[in-house]
Amino acid sequence: MGHDVIVDRPAREFNAVDAQGLTLLGQALARMVHEGGLQRVYLRGGLGVGKTSLARAVLQSLGVTGRIKSPSFSVAETYELSPSGSAAHLDFYRLDDPRAWRIAGLRDCLVESTVCLVEWPEKAQGLPLADLDIAMDWESLEAPQGPRRLQFRFAQADHQKR
Template structure:
């Protein structure tokens, strides 16, 4: 059953990120969909902070992947596939090894690598509802 999380303002983002963190369950592949500027990276930053990440969290737009460490020193991989034109580019950078690692993979612009994604995953759709408010729809995909 889909979960809806309302974010009425930026001040509510940490609480929404904690709610999202609790909804992840056993999923390691988390997809983030939303229009340009919807706040995917900002949400991922808040989510990682709620997991104890102390690293600088930023968009891996040019590097394609950033690695962070959570509070238990486990890796979290953050992908931004916006600049990928062909899934073969993601293959060459080792995307499948990351996806198969069992560690948390947070993926922006997943539609660009749809053919490479594991079947079981969680989709987080960000909808802009006003200048500073968003609504998240969290759906299991299998």
């Protein structure tokens, strides 16, 4: 079920990522969005690993001000970007049906937004291919609130050079 990870994509791994590291990675991803290289970013990982924190860092770096809510219960939160464009933050954790995202009309968010950040993409079926797929996990199972390990898989090899 869900959107398969493409294993032959170029990958980059980041280790020992703490909360400050998530903020820095969010800033770097926002720069890539501004450069036109990223539209769809899929965030995978267990509960509490930092998917929403990373998404929040990206959105803040793109200029979103005010409270950035987690879409855990609403499924979708959208934001206007200055001077133009839009951002969508989706969370499919609570989807009962893997096709529900289409029924809910969220395809436009995935296709038309300047950037769309999707948590739990594996819960949905038939999603468009991500420009960047990020897998997040704790470095140590003994320290589930400690540093994280993030693996980035890009759809295009040129992102690896940035």
